[in-house]
Amino acid sequence: MAKKFELNEVEVWDGNMAAAHALRQAQVDIVAAYPITPSTPIVQNYSKFLADGYVDGEFIMVESEHSAMSGCVAASAAGVRAATATSSQGFALMVEVLYQASGMRLPIVLTVVNRALAAPLNVNGDHSDMYLGRDAGWINLCSYNPQEAYDLTLMAFKIGEDPNVRLPVMVHQDGFICSHTAQNVRPLQDEEAAEFVGEYKPVNTMLDVANPVTHGVQTEEDWHFEHKARQHHDLMNSFDTIKKVFNEFKERTGREYDLVYTYKMDDADVAIFALGTTVESARIAADQMREKGIKAGVVSLRVLRPFPFKEVAKALENVKAVAAMDRSAPGGTFGALFNEVSATMLAHGKSPVMLNYIYGLGGRDTTIDMLKEVYEDLDKCAKAGKAVVPLQQFLGLRGPKLSFY
């Protein structure tokens, strides 16, 4: 039996420590991992917990991220609780296996500490890796600070392992800004966390020698389509379980989570739509704009996949202009978030002015003043009833302004 970790009511943890404690409290049986900045401390903390007897499972320090995720897939298929953490290049190396994990319906938990993708090589935070993996068939949860990284990681196990879901779950947090910034975190005590997460009840385990199972078969055109449709169906239906788990968590801790998080949206004319640590800055910018008489609000996602299209449409139904903020290089089109939010609005028969801001690449600081500039652009468009600024702008770039469309 693992030793109990004595926790204070309030701990000062950074996002990595918060995630590591969540993995410890979930008593993950196998963590197979490979180090990469900025997620390295998660696996370091985890191995220290193991060395000190606070975890009962096994930590396998594999030779690559490809093997880390492959190990998680095999362990999960064997019937144990498996988790890992990574960032950026490591995440990119895992991509092939991410699809295997979701296609085999294995509830692995992956903490992604978001970071830019090379080249140029950069260790700092942006959301390039988050967008690279968003179509891999995983549930994607987004946290904005260490408390949320902790809460959502605990919830990730419960969501993914639910018999109606049986899918892997990623929990994102911003590199350095969240992962390396210590804040007050209110943890659950070990027994309480274990009781919340619950015991893992695997299905079709390879270790049951009386009931052999075949994992990872080949299907061609006669079956592949049905399998993928079923997977999509269950992913789309996972909203119910996600909401149920969010509610249970609220009952236990008082901390409220929702698919979409809105701030001052009841009467907003203009809205910033953002993910990650920028959400908190945007709220401050919105408050300051409201002092100037501009009805500003913020919308953010707690769940990137499945994409909560109804809630997004509802949150934005009365706004005149929206700025979708993409913290990743757009690669020859509008940003990924912009495309999704625009499509959602169009599908619901709404057409606010949609602007796309590319910002914060490779860890570039995004200040409250910059976000206020965005609100000012939005205000101009809202008043004009059409786009009077370029549709896509790079925010906070040195030198001449860069804009497209």
Place this chain on the structure above:
Amino acid sequence: MVKKIKNLKELSLSNDRFEGANLMCPGCSHNIIVREVLNATDDPVIVATATGCLEVCTAVYPKTSWDVSWIHIGFENAAVAAATVSAAYEVMKKKGKLPPATQKMVDEGKEPKIVAFAGDGGTYDIGFQSLSGAFERGHNFMYVCLDNEVYANTGGQRSSSTPIGASTTTSPAGSVSYGEKMMKKSMVEIMADHGAPYVAQVSPSKWKDLIKKVQKGFEVYGPVYINAQSACTTEWKHAPEDTIEVSDLGVESCVWPLYEIINERDEHGIIYSTKLNITYRPKNKIPVEEYLAAQPRFRHLFKPENRHIIDLWQKAVDTRWEYLQRREEAGV
């Protein structure tokens, strides 16, 4: 518990873990090897396979040829898959959380045997990193390479196991080329140098030798590597009924020497002794030419302008045979 096998008939009859009813070509050695390996033990077996002929021909939904737990993840991760299943087994055993039927078998003294099967492409090339990592970490599992010296499933491209002179789709023989330019990588020694407690080379034609080695491998704790010669009717281009004969020519000519390397080591991987045993010594070592002549993939080597490659082959095989004998004599 070593299973006693009296004769070939008994061996072939005892198998209900891997169905011969699958999509592999007639005469494919992969089938024969897998059956021989799975039949070497009565203990439960759990299998991981890499992408390749074996995988695509034996688990096409909604059917499966496997009556053991089986997983396929990707081309390059059969080793880490088997290694992690093994780790998962150990964790669950320690925690007392094994499924009841498995726990019962363990109480009766039977431990599941965890085996990875992969082709030479999945072993010598793309899967080498995960294989090396899993062996270095010392997981308790057996890795069997079905070495047909070619990427068969994608239509016969060269791999780093393809021997010199073979014509493949990416090292084709032509008017100015005799085919593959490099001699094959010596995987057995590479894996033995990882400190694996047991490493062996086998051929399905010498089935008793193969079974004995697999049984030895199952008896030791730690990663075991078995390099299995796997004649491929489609890419070696011999007739299906000649598979075993072609395999035997490989053994009798010492192109495919049968030997084992035993590393005595502790749980930290500290090696106290290394011993190489040749397990089959041909009475009359036949010329390499006879082996090459039996396979149309080498047909072009018999043209006058390519004869020197056959000489090179003979020299390489003789040198290697000499090396193995000397190592055996020296006990290292």
